[in-house]
Amino acid sequence: MAISETYSYKPDYVTHPGEYLEEVIKSRDLKNCELSGRLGISEKHLSQIVNTESLITSDLALKLEITLGISANIWNNLNANFSLFQARKKENEILLQNKEWVKNFPVKDLINNGFLPKEKNAESILKHLLAFFAIPSPEQWERYYKKTAIFRKSDAFKEDCYHVISWLRAGEIMAKEILVNPFSEKVLRKNLKFIRGLTCESSDTFVKKMQTLCAESGVALVFLPEFAKTHIYGASYWINAKKAIIIMSLRYKTNDHFWFTFFHEAAHILYHSKKEVFIEDSQSQSIQSNQEIEANKFAENILIPVSAYRNFLKTMVFRPYMENDIKRFAKELKIHPAIVVGRLQHDKKISFKSSLNTLKERVEFNPNLMV
Numbered sequence: 587m588a589i590s591e592t593y594s595y596k597p598d599y600v601t602h603p604g605e606y607l608e609e610v611i612k613s614r615d616l617k618n619c620e621l622s623g624r625l626g627i628s629e630k631h632l633s634q635i636v637n638t639e640s641l642i643t644s645d646l647a648l649k650l651e652i653t654l655g656i657s658a659n660i661w662n663n664l665n666a667n668f669s670l671f672q673a674r675k676k677e678n679e680i681l682l683q684n685k686e687w688v689k690n691f692p693v694k695d696l697i698n699n700g701f702l703p704k705e706k707n708a709e710s711i712l713k714h715l716l717a718f719f720a721i722p723s724p725e726q727w728e729r730y731y732k733k734t735a736i737f738r739k740s741d742a743f744k745e746d747c748y749h750v751i752s753w754l755r756a757g758e759i760m761a762k763e764i765l766v767n768p769f770s771e772k773v774l775r776k777n778l779k780f781i782r783g784l785t786c787e788s789s790d791t792f793v794k795k796m797q798t799l800c801a802e803s804g805v806a807l808v809f810l811p812e813f814a815k816t817h818i819y820g821a822s823y824w825i826n827a828k829k830a831i832i833i834m835s836l837r838y839k840t841n842d843h844f845w846f847t848f849f850h851e852a853a854h855i856l857y858h859s860k861k862e863v864f865i866e867d868s869q870s871q872s873i874q875s876n877q878e879i880e881a882n883k884f885a886e887n888i889l890i891p892v893s894a895y896r897n898f899l900k901t902m903v904f905r906p907y908m909e910n911d912i913k914r915f916a917k918e919l920k921i922h923p924a925i926v927v928g929r930l931q932h933d934k935k936i937s938f939k940s941s942l943n944t945l946k947e948r949v950e951f952n953p954n955l956m957v
Contacts, residue, residue, distance in 0.1 A: 600671035602638040603664035610654060611636070625649050641665050677723075681709050684724045688712050690748040695813040701756050719755055746815040753813045754821060754863065757833035761806035761825060764797070768828040769804025771856060777803050778852055782888060785845050785922040789951050796848075805830045805855060809951060812837045816867075819843070822851035823863040830855045840946040842928030846885050853884035889925050894918070899935070907936055912945060922947070 622632040634640040647661035685708040696702040721727045777799040784792040800807040812835040821833045832851045854864040916923040924946040
């Protein structure tokens with residue numbers, strides 16, 4: 587993801603409209619009492635403007651246009667430029683006071699993934715960081731994010747909220763670049779069956795197919811490496827009423843975990859609240875809500891149907907699980923053998939150190955194939 591930089595002229599000094607008015611008064615040999623009388627304002631008010639203590643109102647700009655023949659637009663522009671300059675000066679002072687706040691965030695990860703430009707100056711980094719979040723100040727960031735339901739409900743935020751929120755925000759920005767159809771539960775359910783059939787393919791071929799099928803359903807599928815201190819496998823939530831997002835972190839090392847995570851997040855989109863952010867991390871695996879349990883069951887059953895799994899277990903009661911048995915069962919289901927191994931390990935039918943781990947494959951992604 588490329589960062590586009592806009593260069594603009596930012597002077598360190600801007601003329602107050604009163605300074606310009608003073609020059610005009612002197613150049614025309616006018617007296618303050620005379621001009622104030624013509625304008626219908628007090629001499630004190632005029633002195634406050636000339637001494638840069640007050641700005642020129644729009645009404646007064648119109649009076650100056652008629653009285654001095656200088657367009658009201660000029661006075662209004664001087665006014666606006668000076669006001670903006672003062673506001674920017676105040677903003678910079680606030681930024682200087684909050685340079686240390688930047689250290690809360692995974693700046694290195696955001697730079698490496700193209701969300702922030704390479705900068706060494708803390709003040710510049712802070713400005714880009716606020717633009718990344720579309721938030722005007724550190725104070726507003728704290729108010730906005732810490733009052734949200736996603737912050738309060740997810741255990742993931744208790745570990746390092748700044749890193750987790752940064753990762754979610756990055757995923758949201760990527761998702762906004764993905765064009766999707768309006769969400770359709772019917773289409774998503776149908777397409778999940780096609781996606782299930784991709785489990786035997788390599789990541790070089792299934793990534794784009796998955797994203798296309800999800801987009802047809804109204805879901806933006808994003809692949810984004812985890813950031814430091816996040817420890818997240820996947821997340822899902824709604825960007826708006828017609829567009830959902832699934833973010834895959836690539837934290838898993840093997841394909842059985844990858845596919846389980848995807849269908850787990852898809853279940854949240856199908857069954858659970860549009861107002862929540864669902865995050866699968868190391869903590870969510872040990873402390874599970876009813877929603878997480880339901881999502882787990884959905885993922886288990888869509889990958890390996892209940893009846894087929896029970897029948898397979900019955901045939902293996904009196905003998906050890908062998909590689910050929912796993913491959914044969916996986917072939918019948920048209921899924922990758924690693925998924926069967928992972929399910930058996932989860933159900934404690936075989937050891938996590940089993941030699942059957944050789945049936946699993948590492949999930950490798952080509953960055954050029956991802957959004």
